[in-house]
């Protein structure tokens with residue numbers, strides 16, 4: 001073929017491509033136009049919209065950014081939310097990845113992955129802050145006098161820490177640099193440290209001394225010691241702290257992990273860390289949405305829960321326990 005022939009073919013190819021994209025774009029624009037006018041007129045139960053939403057829901061389920069999409073297990077808290085009613089999809093940012101992440105995130109965290117039969121609430125507050133769920137199924141059963149608990153984020157509520165001390169006779173190390181207290185012993189079992197957790201060792205602008213979990217374990221002489229329960233409610237610092245824990249490899253020495261996630265993942269790294277928790281063996285056995293902290297997602301206008309209290313067990317301990325014959 002002559003040089004000219006190739007150029008001609010190329011030109012035709014480009015024109016076909018342009019026409020194709022234009023058609024796709026016009027279809028999308030038309031959909032968005034219809035959607036906007038429907039929403040303006042408040043017609044939520046419109047058939048066109050329902051078909052669109054059903055298709056979108058199906059596609060989102062098919063390609064979850066958070067993998068593995070959990071099997072339907074014992075019961076499913078996500079089922080009690082009708083996302084198609086709550087959501088105004090793609091309104092501010094058509095096709096935005098953030099919309100997809102948002103849906104995946106809430107759906108994922110509310111799917112239980114582990115059936116803990118003996119679960120108790122440690123500390124007060126069935127609805128508010130303060131209490132946390134503890135799985136007592138073996139091998140997670142906080143052996144009295146032999147359990148070690150780290151508790152990050154105390155504020156004014158010691159009910160969880162006191163419960164782990166008094167009821168389970170655990171050694172509890174508490175950390176909170178935000179309450180202006182010096183290191184002290186609250187009881188023979190409870191140690192308070194004027195430190196906080198973060199993604200690196202640093203002193204922040206409020207003069208709080210912050211460390212990674214690995215560094216704190218080293219400081220306390222717990223370098224290779226298993227934490228029976230790690231609690232973390234640290235107002236958004238969980239995101240960088242989790243990254244550091246993963247880097248340091250300290251999560252393999254955590255049996256139970258309860259943490260409050262704040263906000264919505266904004267970047268791929270945030271999603272990835274949730275995937276990594278799964279890869280490391282962590283399974284969700286309880287999730288509490290904080291009803292007092294609902295907000296409108298700026299991205300999608302969906303009603304979202306800004307505080308998700310997620311409770312996980314590390315199933316690698318279950319496997320080790322069975323292997324070593326220490327079933328009880």
Ligand SMILES: *[C@@H]1O[C@H](CO)[C@@H](O)[C@H](O)[C@H]1NC(C)=O
Nearest residue numbers: 124125128129130156157159
């Ligand atoms: C801890 O918080 C719970 C729930 O908000 C509350 O009922 C309880 O009184 C608090 N305890 C303390 C010691 O502040």
Ligand SMILES: *[C@@H]1O[C@H](CO)[C@@H](O)[C@H](O)[C@H]1NC(C)=O
Nearest residue numbers: 144145146147168169170171
């Ligand atoms: C609590 O555990 C310690 C060991 O850490 C033990 O010496 C003590 O007797 C236990 N107390 C109770 C009330 O069981």
Ligand SMILES: *[C@@H]1O[C@H](CO)[C@@H](O)[C@H](O)[C@H]1NC(C)=O
Nearest residue numbers: 200201211212215216218219
């Ligand atoms: C963080 O601080 C601890 C305690 O001072 C120290 O042992 C550790 O090496 C530090 N880690 C990093 C990454 O700087």
Ligand SMILES: *[C@@H]1O[C@H](CO)[C@@H](O)[C@H](O)[C@H]1NC(C)=O
Nearest residue numbers: 217218220221222223224225
């Ligand atoms: C912790 O384990 C590592 C790797 O097995 C080892 O090199 C280190 O000496 C241990 N540290 C302590 C304090 O036992």
